[in-house]
Amino acid sequence: xxxxxxxxxxxxxxxxxxxxxxxxxxxxxxxxxxxxxxxxxxxxxxxxxxxxxxxxxxxxxxxxxxxxxxxxxxxxxxxxxxxxxxxxxxxxxxxxxxxxxxxxxxxxxxxxxxxxxxxxxxxxxxxxxxxxxxxxxxxxxxxxxxxxxxxxxxxxxxxxxxxxxxxxxxxxxxxxxxxxxxxxxxxxxxxxxxxxxxxxxxxxxxxxxxxxxxxxxxxxxxxxxxxxxxxxxxxxxxxxxxxxxxxxxxxxxxxxxxxxxxxxxxxxxxxxxxxxxxxxxxxxxxxxxxxxxxxxxxxxxxxxxxxxxxxxxxxxxxxxxxxxxxxxxxxxxxxxxxxxxxxxxxxxxxxxxxxxxxxxxxxxxxxxxxxxxxxxxxxxxxxxxxxxxxxxxxxxxxxxxxxxxxxxxxxxxxxxxxxxxxxxxxxxxxxxxxxxxxxxxxxxxxxxxxxxxxxxxxxxxxxxxxxxxxxxxxxxxxxxxxxxxxxxxxxxxxxxxxxxxxxxxxxxxxxxxxxxxxxxxxxxxxxxxxxxxxxxxxxxxxxxxxxxxxxxxxxxxxxxxxxxxxxxxxxxxxxxxxxxxxxxxxxxxxxxxxxxxxxxxxxxxxxxxxx
Amino acid sequence: xxxxxxxxxxxxxxxxxxxxxxxxxxxxxxxxxxxxxxxxxxxxxxxxxxxxxxxxxxxxxxxxxxxxxxxxxxxxxxxxxxxxxxxxxxxxxxxxxxxxxxxxxxxxxxxxxxxxxxxxxxxxxxxxxxxxxxxxxxxxxxxxxxxxxxxxxxxxxxxxxxxxxxxxxxxx
Amino acid sequence: xxxxxxxxxxxxxxxxxxxxxxxxxxxxxxxxxxxxxxxxxxxxxxxxxxxxxxxxxxxxxxxxxxxxxxxxxxxxxxxxxxxxxxxxxxxxxxxxxxxxxx
Numbered sequence: 001x002x003x004x005x006x007x008x009x010x011x012x013x014x015x016x017x018x019x020x021x022x023x024x025x026x027x028x029x030x031x032x033x034x035x036x037x038x039x040x041x042x043x044x045x046x047x048x049x050x051x052x053x054x055x056x057x058x059x060x061x062x063x064x065x066x067x068x069x070x071x072x073x074x075x076x077x078x079x080x081x082x083x084x085x086x087x088x089x090x091x092x093x094x095x096x097x098x099x100x101x102x103x104x105x106x107x108x109x110x111x112x113x114x115x116x117x118x119x120x121x122x123x124x125x126x127x128x129x130x131x132x133x134x135x136x137x138x139x140x141x142x143x144x145x146x147x148x149x150x151x152x153x154x155x156x157x158x159x160x161x162x163x164x165x166x167x168x169x170x171x172x173x174x175x176x177x178x179x180x181x182x183x184x185x186x187x188x189x190x191x192x193x194x195x196x197x198x199x200x201x202x203x204x205x206x207x208x209x210x211x212x213x214x215x216x217x218x219x220x221x222x223x224x225x226x227x228x229x230x231x232x233x234x235x236x237x238x239x240x241x242x243x244x245x246x247x248x249x250x251x252x253x254x255x256x257x258x259x260x261x262x263x264x265x266x267x268x269x270x271x272x273x274x275x276x277x278x279x280x281x282x283x284x285x286x287x288x289x290x291x292x293x294x295x296x297x298x299x300x301x302x303x304x305x306x307x308x309x310x311x312x313x314x315x316x317x318x319x320x321x322x323x324x325x326x327x328x329x330x331x332x333x334x335x336x337x338x339x340x341x342x343x344x345x346x347x348x349x350x351x352x353x354x355x356x357x358x359x360x361x362x363x364x365x366x367x368x369x370x371x372x373x374x375x376x377x378x379x380x381x382x383x384x385x386x387x388x389x390x391x392x393x394x395x396x397x398x399x400x401x402x403x404x405x406x407x408x409x410x411x412x413x414x415x416x417x418x419x420x421x422x423x424x425x426x427x428x429x430x431x432x433x434x435x436x437x438x439x440x441x442x443x444x445x446x447x448x449x450x451x452x453x454x455x456x457x458x459x460x461x462x463x464x465x466x467x468x469x470x471x472x473x474x475x476x477x478x479x480x481x482x483x484x485x486x487x488x489x490x491x492x493x494x495x496x497x498x499x500x501x502x503x504x505x506x507x508x509x510x511x512x513x514x515x516x517x518x519x520x521x522x523x524x525x526x527x528x529x530x531x532x533x534x535x536x537x538x539x540x541x542x543x544x545x546x547x548x549x550x551x552x553x554x555x556x557x558x559x560x561x562x563x564x565x566x567x568x569x570x571x572x573x574x575x576x577x578x579x580x581x582x583x584x585x586x587x588x589x590x591x592x593x594x595x596x597x598x599x600x601x602x603x604x605x606x607x608x609x610x611x
Numbered sequence: 612x613x614x615x616x617x618x619x620x621x622x623x624x625x626x627x628x629x630x631x632x633x634x635x636x637x638x639x640x641x642x643x644x645x646x647x648x649x650x651x652x653x654x655x656x657x658x659x660x661x662x663x664x665x666x667x668x669x670x671x672x673x674x675x676x677x678x679x680x681x682x683x684x685x686x687x688x689x690x691x692x693x694x695x696x697x698x699x700x701x702x703x704x705x706x707x708x709x710x711x712x713x714x715x716x717x718x719x720x721x722x723x724x725x726x727x728x729x730x731x732x733x734x735x736x737x738x739x740x741x742x743x744x745x746x747x748x749x750x751x752x753x754x755x756x757x758x759x760x761x762x763x764x765x766x767x768x769x770x771x772x773x774x775x776x777x778x779x780x781x782x783x
Numbered sequence: 784x785x786x787x788x789x790x791x792x793x794x795x796x797x798x799x800x801x802x803x804x805x806x807x808x809x810x811x812x813x814x815x816x817x818x819x820x821x822x823x824x825x826x827x828x829x830x831x832x833x834x835x836x837x838x839x840x841x842x843x844x845x846x847x848x849x850x851x852x853x854x855x856x857x858x859x860x861x862x863x864x865x866x867x868x869x870x871x872x873x874x875x876x877x878x879x880x881x882x883x884x885x
Contacts, residue, residue, distance in 0.1 A: 583885055586883075586884055586885060587881060587884050588880075588881030588882060588883050588884030588885075589877070589878050589881050589884075590816075590877050590878075590880070591807070591808055591809075591811070591816075591877060591878070594807050594808055595707070595708065595711065595808050598708075598711050598712070598715065598804060598808065599711060601715065602711060602714050602715050602718065605715070605718045605719075605722075606714075606718060609718060609721060609722070613786060613787060614787060617787045617791070621791075621795045624795070624799065625795075625798055625799070625802070628799055628802045628803070628822055629802060631806070631818065631819075631822070632802060632803075632805060632806035632809070632810065632815070632819060632822075637812065637814050637815065640815060640818060641818065644818050644821065644822065647799075647822065647825075648825060651799075651825055651829055654792075654795070654829065655829075655832055657786075657787065658786070658787065658792065658832055658833060658836040659786070659836050660832045660835060660836055660843065660844050660847075662844055663828075663832050663843075663844045663847050663848075666847070666848060666851060667825075667828075667851075670851055670855065671821075671825065671851060671854070674855070675821065675854060675855055675858050678858055678859070678862065679814070679817070679818065679858070679862070682814070682862045682865065682866065683814060685866070686814070686865075686866075686869055686875065688875070692812075692875075695876075696811075696812060699810075699811045699812075700809070700810075704809055705805070705809055707808075708804075708805050708808035708809050709805055711808070712801045712802075712804050712805045712808070713801070715801055715804070716797055716798065716801040719797040719800075719801075720794060720797060723790050723793040723794055723797065724790060726789070726790065726793075728788060728789075728790065729788070729789040729790075729837050730786050730787075730788060730789065730837070731786045731787050731788070731789050731792060731833060731836040731837045732786020732787065732836060733786075733836055733837070733838070733839030735835060735836065735839060735840065735841050735843070735844060739841045740841045740844050740845060740848075742841070743840075743841035743842065743845055744841075744845060744848075748845050751845070751849060755848075755849055755852040758852055758853065758856050759852060759855065759856055761856065762855065762856025762857070762859040762860055763856075763859065765856075765859065765860040765863060766859035766860055766862070766863045768863070769860060769863025769864055769866065769867055770863050770866060772870050773867065773870075
C-alpha cells in the first residue's frame with residue numbers, strides 16, 4: 001500500500017478520539033483519557049511524518065485522494081477529497097506537530113481540572129476539523145472544516161462555562177467569525193454559480209481562463225473570500241474577539257489562537273491565490289489591511305498588563321505580517337512566517353501558561369517579577385520566543401520576517417516602512433514582557449514546580465523556534481515565482497535588521513535599567529489618553545458596541561410586543577377568560593347539579609322527539 | 612269498576628306525593644310518603660301484579676320507610692329545623708324546577724301517547740314470578756343479593772361516627 | 784280483561800316521577816331529597832309493573848323486585864352518608880356541602 005494513501009487516516013484518528021471521549025470519557029480514568037487524547041493526535045503526527053518523508057522525497061506533484069462522495073447534484077459535485085501539495089504538507093506539519101506538543105503540555109496543565117476528558121475531546125475535535133480544512137480539495141469541504149474549527153474554538157474558549165464572562169467571550173468569538181463565515185459562504189456561492197465547480201484547483205484554472213484580470217467578478221469573489229479570512233484570522237475590522245478569547249485555558253490559546261485556527265485565513269488566501277492574482281486591487285487591500293492591523297495591534301500590545309492579552313495582540317500583529325506578505329505577492333514568505341510563528345508563538349503561550357500555572361494563576365505581569373531565578377526553563381523559553389518574535393538575527397522569526405519586509409519594499413516603500421515600524425514596536429513590547437516578568441524583585445514564592453509533561457514541549461518548541469528557520473519547504477512548487485529581491489539597497493536590509501534592536505534598546509532603557517521612568521512617562525498629559533486608547537485596543541469594542549450592539553438591542557426591545565407575540569398572549573388570555581366563565585357553573589351544590597341534569601335530559605328528549 | 616278505583620287511588624297517590632314534597636316537618640312528609648306508597652301498592656293489585664303489591668307494602672313501605680323513620684328520630688331535628696325549612700321554602704323557589712319538570716312531563720306524555728292504545732289487567736301470580744326468578748333471572752337474583760351485601764357493609768361503616776365534628780363549611 | 788289502559792298507568796307513573804323530581808330539585812334538607820328519590824324510584828317501578836301487566840309476563844314484576852333491592856341498598860348507604868354529613872357539618876343542609884366548587 002502506498003504510504004500516501006494513509007492520508008485519509010490523518011483527520012480520522014483525532015475525530016475518533018473526540019467521539020470516544022465525548023461519549024464515554026467521563027467514565028475513563030485520567031491516564032486512559034490522556035492516552036486517547038494525546039495518542040490520537042500522536043498517531044496523526046506520526047502518519048504525517050511518514051507521508052511527509054515520502055512526499056518530499058518524491059516529485060512534489062500534488063497528490064489527490066478521493067474518499068467518497070458527499071453531494072452529487074447536477075452541476076454540484078462535492079467529494080470527500082483530499083489534496084496534498086507542499087502547502088498542505090506544511091500546514092499538516094504545523095498542525096499535527098504543534099498540536100501534539102500542546103496536547104502533551106495540556107496533560108500537565110489541565111491535570112487538576114474536573115473537565116479533563118471534555119477538554120481533550122474538544123481539542124481532538126478541533127484538530128480533526130483543522131486537518132479537514134487544510135486537506136480538502138474543494139471549498140465546501142473546506143467550509144466544513146472551517147465551521148468545525150469555529151465550533152471547537154467556541155467550545156474551548158467557553159470551557160470554564162460556569163463563569164458567564166467566558167461564555168460571553170466564546171459567543172463574541174463565534175459571532176464575529178460568523179460574519180466572516182457568511183462572507184466566505186457568499187463567495188463560495190458566487191464562485192460556484194459563475195464557474196460551476198467547487199474544486200479549488202479547477203476554480204483557479206477556470207477563473208484565469210474566463211475572467212480577465214481586474215474585472216468585477218474576480219474582485220467581488222476575492223473580496224468575499226478575504227472577508228472570510230478576516231474573520232477567522234482576526235484582522236481589521238473583525239479583530240476584537242481575539243483578546244477576549246484569552247478567557248480560555250492557555251493550551252487553547254496556544255493551539256487555536258496562535259498556531260492553527262487564526263492561520264486558517266492565511267491558508268485560505270494562499271490556497272486560492274490564483275483568484276487573488278486576478279484581482280490586484282483586492283490583493284493590495286490584503287496588504288494594506290495587514291499593515292494597518294499589525295500597527296494597531298502592536299500599539300495595543302504596548303499598553304496591556306495581562307500576559308495573555310499581550311500575546312493575543314501580538315498574534316494579531318504577526319498575522320498582519322502574513323497578510324502583508326500575501327498582499328505583496330510573497331506567498332512562500334507568508335507561509336514560512338506562518339510556520340515559524342506557530343513555533344515561537346506556541347512556545348510563548350505555553351511558557352506564559354507555565355508562569356501562570358506555577359505562580360498562583362496570576363495574569364498581571366506587574367504582579368509577577370524576578371522569576372528568572374525561580375523558573376529558569378520558563379525564562380529561557382520566553383527569551384528564545386521573544387527573540388524569535390522580534391526577529392532578532394539567526395532565530396527562525398528573523399528569516400521569515402526579513403523575507404516579508406524585503407518583498408514589501410519591492411511592492412511599496414510605505415508598506416515596508418509600516419512593517420519596520422511594526423518590528424520596532426514588536427521588539428519593545430516583547431522585551432517589555434520579558435523584563436517585567438523575569439527581572440526585578442520577586443514578589444512571592446513560586447507555587448508549584450513544572451512537571452515533565454509541561455517542560456518537554458517547551459524545550460522542543462524552543463529548539464524549533466531557534467532552528468526552524470533552517471527548514472527548507474519547497475513551496476515554489478505551489479506558488480508562482482516572486483521577483484528577485486536581491487536587488488534591494490543595502491540600507492533597506494540594514495534598517496530592517498536594526499529595527500528590532502532599537503525596540504530592544506528602548507525596552508531595556510525603560511524596563512530593565514530604569515533609565516527612563518515609566519511612571520513619569522505615563523503621567524505626561526499627552527501620553528495618558530494615548531495609553532488609554534492603546535489599552536482598549538483602539539476602542540474598537542466601544543465603537544462596535546455603540547454603532548451596532550446598542551441600536552440592535554433597542555430595536556429588539558421595541559419589537560418585543562409585536563403582533564405575533566400578541567397572538568400567543570391572546571390565546572393565553574382567551575383561555576383564562578373561558579376558564580373563569582365556565583368555572584362559575586361549578587357551584588358545588590347538589591341541587592344545582594341535579595337541575596342541570598334535568599335540563600340536559602329535557603333538551604335531549606326534545607331533540608329526539610322533534611327530529 | 613277497576614277503572615274508577617284506579618282513578619281514586621291515583622288521585623290519593625298524587626295528593627300524598629304533593630303533600631310530601633311540601634311539608635316542613637320531616638316526619639309529616641314521611642307519613643305522606645308512606646300513604647303514597649300504599650296507594651301505589653293498591654294500584655299494583657288492580658293491575659294484577661299481586662306479588663309486587665305485597666312486596667311494595669312489606670318492603671318499601673314497611674322496611675325502607677321504617678329505616679327513614681329511625682334515622683330521622685336519630686337526627687333529632689327540633690323546632691329550629693322547622694323554622695329553617697320555612698325560611699328555605701319560599702314560594703318563589705318552586706317556579707324554576709316546576710317549569711322544567713313540567714316540560715319533562717309533557718315530553719313523557721307525548722312519548723306515552725304515541726305508543727298507542729293497549730289494555731292491561733293480566734293477572735300474573737306469584738307462582739309465575741317465582742318460576743321466572745329461578746329460571747331465566749337466576750343471575751339477577753344473585754346480583755341483587757350482592758348489591759344488598761354491598762349496601763349492608765356500606766351502611767355499617769358509614770353508620771359509625773368517623774369524621775370529626777366541625778362547624779358548617781369549615782375544614783376538618 | 785279490559786282493565787286499565789296502559790297510557791293511564793304510564794301517565795300516572797310520569798306524574799309521580801316528575802313530582803319526585805321537583806322534590807329533589809327544590810328541597811334543601813338531605814332527608815327530604817332522599818325521600819323524593821324514593822318517590823322517583825317507586826314511579827319507575829310502577830311503569831314496569833304496568834308494562835308487565837300489559838304483556839302478561841312476570842318480567843315486569845321481577846324488574847320491580849330488582850328496583851326494590853336497589854332502593855333498599857341505596858337508602859341504606861344514603862342515610863349513612865346523611866348521618867356522616869350531619870356529624871361533620873352539624874346541619875342537614877345540602878347546600879352547605881359545597882366545598883368542591885370553583
